[in-house]
Amino acid sequence: MTHTTKRVEGKVAFITGAASGMGASHARVLAAHGAKVVITDLNDELGQELVKEIGEEKAHYVHLNVTSFEEWEVAVQKALERFGKIDILINNAGIFSSGSVEDATVADWDKTIAIDLNGTFYGMKAALPALKENPTASIINISSIAGVTGFKNRAAYSAAKWGVQGLTKTSAMDLGKYNIRVNSVHPGSVETPLTANLKRGLGQIPLGRAAQVEEISNLILYLSSDESSFVTGSSFVIDGGETAGNNLRDDQ
Secondary structure, eight states: OOOOOOTTTTOEEEESSOSSHHHHHHHHHHHHTTOEEEEEESOHHHHHHHHHHHOTTTEEEEEOOTTOHHHHHHHHHHHHHHHSOOOEEEEOOOOOOOBOTTTSOHHHHHHHHIIIIIHHHHHHHHHHHHHTTSTTEEEEEEOOGGGTSOOTTBHHHHHHHHHHHHHHHHHHHHHGGGTEEEEEEEEOSBOSGGGTTOOOOSTTSTTOSOBOHHHHHHHHHHHHSGGGTTOOSOEEEESTTTTSSOTTOOOO
């Protein structure tokens, strides 16, 4: 991807779960538009490969387990040592789990909440001192359409993603005094390695297809840039119309 504009020129973005999938796409797009990116993940090999692809002058890799606040503190410090600041925090790391309250295991519940919700809180808390140093900082929390509507057989995942939306909205109020914007993004079906093995129909989506990762990244770019300087506390649903209504019902 070539450098096409300067929409986030001079900004530093810290992205979790960025070695593959949506996170990697966000890193590529932000770097292409002028940002430096801190790529964090558990997959060190893929993370390092992405740094080489983007270029070491614009990208840096840090190993991070988002369920450990101590690792968060170390990762933030390493980012500051490499690039001197953090303007944008993108809490993208997450896992998917299935199961209702009846049949989900306690272990699956705990793991999903730890990564998808606790990891987001830890990241915001760890990065906040650095973000407060910047006049136009942005926190972007990746939720899901499972965080705006009920999802059958997704007790832990939906609870975590609803929690991310609640944390986002209350933090937008709490952090507005620092001029830190906090927004959540709620993708629907997206073609990523995480969803590659899911058995799902697309009839419920008015546009009739899943999103490509770059389509989500274009929204991330907007929320990272100063173009969204008056946007905070918002929940951005990007789902091809899936949550607009019952697309499968036809009473004609």
